[in-house]
Structure formats: C-alpha cells, structure tokens
Amino acid sequence: MKTWSVVVCWLCATALVGSSDKQAYICTPPFQIYEGNCYHISKDKVSGDEAFARCSRMGAYLANFETLEEAMLMKKKLKEMNSGLHFYVGGRNINRRKPGGDWRWIRNGEMKEMTYFAFGAGQPNGSDKAPQECMFFYAAERYIFHDVFCDHDTYLGGYICEKSYICSPPFQIYEGNCYYISKDKVSGDEAFARCSRMGAYLANFETLEEAMLMKKKLNEMNSGLHFYVGGRNINRRKPGGDWRWIKNGEMKEMTYFAFGSSQPDGADTAPQDCMFFYAAERYIFHDVFCDHDAYLGGYICEK
Incomplete structure (x- = not known):
C-alpha cells in the first residue's frame, strides 16, 4: 500500500540541530516537516479508530491542529493534493450527550479543549443515538472539518499522524538520531521499561554504520559498563536465535551480524534473549539474560 508524505523544504527528513546545545530537532521518514510540524500523511483508507491505532504504532498521534x-x-495542503480523500485528525468528542459535543485534541493520553470552531454546515451533528465522535477533513466541502463515526466502514479515509520532534535533555542528538545513554545499572527488562516510560524505546541500530558509530561513542566514554539496546531474540529454539529490533510494538529483522566470539550462545534451557554492547570486548554485541541480577548494565533509549 502506498502512502503520501509532505515534501516541502530542504531540511525535511533530516536531523535539524539548533544553535543551542540544550535542544535539537529531528523528523525522519515517513514523517516530514510541513509548516514547522512533523507530519505523516497517509492515503491508506481506514476508519477513525484504525487511524488512531496506526499513528500510535508509529510512536505518534493523530494530528492536532490547536x-x-x-x-x-x-x-491548503490537502486541497493542493486533490486526492478526493477525507483525512482523519486527532479531534475527538468526549461527551456525546452535550449539544454539539465537547471536542478535544487527543495527544499521548492528554486532552486539550478546542479554541476555535471550524466545522462545516450543520456540523457537528452526532448525538447519543448516533455517536459521531471522530473528526476528519471532509473532501466534499474542500476540507473543512466534519464529525464522523469512528468505526464504520462507510466512513473510510486517509489520516494524518503527527509526532513531537524535539530532542531535548536528557536525550541528545548523536549522528542524526535522538538518544539517551544512561549509566544506571539495570536488567534488560528494566531497561526496556525505563525507555518506555520516557516515551522512547531501547535503541535500534538497523544499519551496521549506526552500530559502529555508537560503539565508537561508548569506547570514548570508557565507563566499563555494558549497555542494553533494543535487539531481542524471538525464537530461542532456533540455532543462533531469530534476532529482531523492537520499536513501538514492531519487529524488524536484523540485516547484519555483529555479535562477539561464540555469540549468541543462548538456548531454550538458558534463554539469553536480550542484547547489549559488551564492555569486555570493546562494545561488540552479546546476548544476555533479560531478568538476571548478574547481568546489569546501562542502557540506550532512542526516540
């Protein structure tokens, strides 16, 4: 299935590093910057609930236009696209019994009241008996807002995801990615949980180049600590395992092998399903038990 992403400026799809060391900006494909925000516009035709889920799986949210x-x-952008599709956004009615509803922008579990009214003629027209609690740019009225059923196959449309792209402390830009390197000594499972609580994930190094650049960084730090990353074995019964990068609920197969000598050496009876940069071999990858106090290390979060 094809998706469409906004292309508008020479800085799109790159890391944008500000003049301040305290804050940097990053917006990477399929997200691109449009008018100062980081969006992904998809032409896949889905329901409002499915649009919400797809953005969430990308570590994003349905776009807020506060x-x-x-x-x-x-x-204006949607009119220029001239796709004929409606596009779901992050507005949601949280009180169907109130005349006109109580419309909020939903973003990462938070709700913000709408401060302007830009619905089309006769809109919103949902009710307690006909709950139209989702919202899209309506193509037939030149992309003014309409309320719509969230889970009805008659009301399929594209969707616009948005994500925050400020890379701010304790995260920092390194080689175009947004990382937080922690020296707290924890298990692999705890490292996973800590990154998740920060709205991030254990760092993925999908290319060998990314892994080698981080290895260089860790060698320069010379902390003596191992550092957990987002590699995970999903099949301990397969010789050598089946190693994937885990990111926001998705799994991506590793395309290179950078484990140390005799690694990985986990087994069904000794499940070493987590992975870290191993200090004693100058930060080459080792598999490791996920929940054993004998294998504590720092961790690298990414977002």
Missing part, C-alpha cells in the same frame, strides 16, 4: 492557522495551512 490553532486555526495550523488547520488552515493543512487544509
């Missing part, structure tokens, strides 16, 4: 200016700029 100012009328943001909404009008996106409306």
